[in-house]
Amino acid sequence: MARTVAQVIVDALEELQVKHVFGVVGDALNPFTDAIRRAETVEWVGCRHEEAAAFAAGAQSQLSGTIGVCMGTVGPGSIHLLNGLYDAAKSGTPVLAIAGQVPLADVGTDYFQEVDNDLLFRDVAVFRATITSPAQLPGLLEIAVRSAIGRGGVAVLTVPGDVGDQEVPDDRPARLSLTRPSSRPDDPALDEAAELINSADRVTLLVGRGARGARTETLALAERLGAPMVLTLKAKEGFEGDNPFEVGQTGLIGNPAAAWAMDHADALVLLGTDFPYRDWYPDGKKVVQVDTVAEHIGRRVPVDVALTADVGPTLRALMDRVEPSEDRSHLDGARERFATWQKAQHRLAAPDHDRGLVGKVRSALDNREHLVRPEALALAINEVAADDAVFTSDTGMATVWLSRFVRMHGKRRLMGSYNLGSMANAMPQALGAQFLDRDRQVVAFCGDGGLSMLLGDLITIRTHRLPVKIIVFDNRxxxxxxxxxxxxxxxxxxxxxxxPDFAAVATALGITGIRVTHSGELIDGVNRAFSTPGPVLLDVLTNPEEIAVPAKPTVEQGWGFAIAKVKEMLRSPGETD
Incomplete structure (x- = not known):
């Protein structure tokens, strides 16, 4: 029996073990949603906004290792996908987007809702094409899927409204198998890297997401060199648990120990990272960089030895070339500073901090309303969350507090818009994650601005009774x-x-809402949120004056804060400068 364009694509999704397709229904998508209705293993998830659908699809791709799928109908429906698709593209995770289009005969006539999808998605997609004939399938679909998986990005197939239900003449299954390549550098490049490393007295590793599949080799290199390991935010997952070399993150969300480890090294070895903040790379260091993407090499910091290859095979080949170091002073110095900083942070995050002498003095300056300190909230969540919890975080201060107080030990996973830096990603990413496994704990660290931007998809969580724990850092x-x-x-x-009172909003939507307004209520509120079955929104009024001190605060920043505070105190009501 001949299959339609829509049926061929949905059958291929089942072969790829895709479990969910996220989107908003619309006329051009009707053949697809009907095919999904009849599918055995693929479920349609109707969202309230296509942006949320794209974020959810990207989250599933990152967690499952397969392709995520979202759909948007003609014109505005497809346009709304863009931000979530950009996040997937910047995160290097494969997503297939099916975009609706006006009927084929009307393309190019400025028809109602017509948008040039090939132009619209040009920047975000590694592959994009419009299906103008059923005969293009399954070949065009195979190219789209292989492009997305092979290049770690977004593929967009545009389907005119009168094409999706047409029969495909070549009724064969799509061939979608694809093996990811693995590579190691040539011996001369490895010898050059080893020579540079061996000539350095103090080596620091800067480890990114690209090294997560090579944890054993990375730890072995750190042990051999006595090297402290600075982690990017994306490397928290995979490298924080049981790691005697870790000294946390650098950058604005980082700590002094990581900055010290970078500054006091003779050589830096960058493993699977494209850490973008140039100001946080110290000057005058010898640098070795390992990355699978050639254009990543040297674009943040000058590189002396470039190894364009996978981290695991590279380190296995490099290990015997690198001389072991007996000197542990560089590692010990960084680790001692890291332990000292961690203890100070935990004292600050204690729920009773403001009741002590130092806390009373500090709160008189920056927390006169005795609101919850966001550090305390993040630490409390860390202590009650499961060892295999999935965390998502909104861009901004919610990510700062997560990075400092939530430890990715055990089998915890972490996602956020850490390359695109979008608002409003945490809740829809948590939605996608929870659909993959309803029995696994999923925790969304939401800013109040981010949550309110895509607030409508709380209804999606309610509709499907997804047991997501939504934590709102509500600093207004x-x-x-x-x-x-x-x-x-x-x-x-x-x-x-x-x-608004977000807990009351959640309650009105049929989600358990809990509101915490003072530090004395925090622990009970967190425990209630995590012990309550089903979806819960925990709205915590946090101190808006809290400052996340960067790893290397400058005099200029200190003066900036002082001047700003004086201006804020002296400004007349309604004054706008």
């Missing part, structure tokens, strides 16, 4: 923007949010 601010303004001496402006 766009907190990171506030911090950026004050850092350069500007008074806070345009960042204040007139929030």
């Amino acid at each position: 601010r766009l907190g990171m923007v506030k911090l950026e303004q004050e850092q350069v001496g500007l008074p806070e402006f345009g960042t204040e949010l007139d929030n």
